[in-house]
Amino acid sequence: MFKKLSKLLVVTLILILGVTGCSSSKQSSNSTDDEKKDTIKIGVAGSFQEYTESLKKDLEDKGYKVEITFFDDSIQPNNALLEDSIDINFYQHKPFLDNFNKENGTDLEMLSPQILSLNFGIYSNKYDSIDKIPDGATIAVATDNTNRDRSLTLLRDLGFITLKEKEKDTDLYNLMHIDKNLKNIKIKEVDLYQLMKSLDDVDATCINSIMLAKAGDDPRRALAFSKDSADFPIGLVVKKENKDKKRVQDVLDVYTTKNSADLQEKLFKGSVSPLFDVK
DSSP: OHHHHHHHHHHHHHHHHHHHHHHHHHHHHHHHHHHHHTEEEEEEETTOHHHHHHHHHHHHTTTOEEEEEEESSSSHHHHHHHTTSOSEEEEEEHHHHHHHHHHHTOOEEEOSSOOEEEOEEEEOSSOSSGGGSOTTOEEEEESSHHHHHHHHHHHHHTTSEEEOOOSSTTOOOOGGGEEEETTOOEEEEEOGGGHHHHTTTSSEEEEEHHHHHHTTSOGGGOSEEOSOGGGSEEEEEEEGGGTTOHHHHHHHHHHTSHHHHHHHHHHHTTSEEEOSOOO
């Protein structure tokens, strides 16, 4: 009888400890999940690191831990978003995102309102007017599809080249679209984030003005500006299924405040324009 009672007590203790262990494990798991929910991981590239770092405190004041990852190319921030290694990114304009989605069969989404638009121009360290760029000049353009398209459109508008018609409105200009090279220019394709360095190696460079501002150069010194800035809005990008989550909307709120607009003016020196109504 005593042996039976002892066995029963042992079994009971094991069950109690098992339940307690499961409960403890579950609480630990919930704690980890809560911690993950309180951490926001933002990916940036190009010229937006200091801007995002400057907004970090506003997010921390909302109760979040903020981790900012800097990428040195124009593809990895989107790949990181798809892999869930970051929650949100800020670096690209809408046509670039649309082209990325088209080429990769993805549905990343830019939040509304968008944050800013960039001026885009042709710059030179050798010549002080567009008329002085000689026949046979070498002009640098970005290698990515959307910025190459924008560069070729600008060169067409300046009378350097003519372009063939696109088959579809959604197509982007590439070098094969050049019909007539009216000034015999040589076009040198350069990685987007190497364009600033190219200014010393070529006769002129087609580039986003913000890159000059961030390099301590004068973004207003372009020989000519494009007329399409409003068509290239830059915004916060997330996976489509996450766009309405509170944490995502809290990030959007921080990027669309008066403090954010003031930072744009301070950091980008007139090379960008806010696209949101200041709160």
